[in-house]
Amino acid sequence: MKIPADDPRLKIKSVTINGERMPFEDAKISIMAPGLTFAANVFEGLRAYWNEEKQELFVFRMDDHLKRLLDSMKLLRFGEHPSIDILREHLLEDIRANGYKEDIYIRLQAFVDEWGNMTAKDPVSTSIVSYPRPRTDAFLTGRNFAVSSWRRLDDNASPPRAKAAGNYVNSRLAGMEAKESGYGGAIILTAAGKVSEGPGGCIFLTRNGVLITPGVTSGILESITRDSILRMAAEAGQGAETRDVDRTELYIADEIFYCGTGQEITPIVSVDRVPVGDGMPGKITKALQALYDNQVRDIAPEHQDWRTPVYRNQEDYLT
Ligand SMILES: Cc1ncc(COP(=O)(O)O)c(C=O)c1O
Incomplete structure (x- = not known):
């Protein structure tokens, strides 16, 4: 080939x-x-x-x-x-x-x-x-998502808490469905119909200035990016809730974004063709993107233990 x-x-x-x-x-x-x-x-x-x-x-x-x-x-x-x-x-x-x-x-x-x-x-x-792997343009422009017809795996069947290859059959089915229907990504619901996550990342939304994300018992992978976002939000005085999220909250949210190591913080600008807010990446999303970028690139001094320098000695870096 x-x-x-x-x-x-x-x-x-x-x-x-x-x-x-x-x-x-x-x-x-x-x-x-x-x-x-x-x-x-x-x-x-x-x-x-x-x-x-x-x-x-x-x-x-x-x-x-x-x-x-x-x-x-x-x-x-x-x-x-x-x-x-x-x-x-x-x-x-x-x-x-x-x-x-x-x-x-x-x-x-x-x-x-x-x-x-x-x-x-x-x-x-x-x-x-x-x-x-450079950052994608979607970091700035955002993507259009759809709620998948596939349901998320269950902890008692094929536990999403494990980052196991087998779990990605579920992700693949949802991802392919979204792609073939002309969307940039999928949001998968749990068997009980609550928001779980995307095929390869977690979901956050904001309503009335509060950041909301499904809890770790909603069939998600315990995402490291999600954890970083929750911690950065707390430090910045940004109110946040981890709780069950209904599907209809996606249609009336002010902002939504997708997060994970691969997608970093990708704005979701519509769900099932319903614009999120004004259909542009939102203020809280952009503020979190800036905080995230400063962390991952070692621009901000906090959380030095989050970053391991590759070419320099770690001990020299931490002292
Ligand atoms: C299903 C799923 N959820 C969430 C995430 C995000 O996890 P992390 O932020 O640790 O990369 C990933 C990516 O690894 C994933 O594959």
């Missing part, structure tokens, strides 16, 4: 499998891996942001992502796997080996490899792929 000239793959010097660096083309998994057939695969998507002035790349909330990966492995009952210290080292080494000086995305996966049945726990392999 011909790779387009602007494909990020062309900038990858090496990827990492079980701590070993190799060209992307050489990184393979077994066709009998339970991680492939039975979705015995958990993963994380992280971002690292380039600060031009400081000539440094900062991984955002790296340890929180690694901790969530370990939680996902525990939920799926994985066998022996690398420790958080080893994973941290492999991740930073992977980025350094590629020498990126721009915003990047990192996909870290852990999966049951080689040969086995549905309940196999071992051997657990890990893969790390880092590649350039």
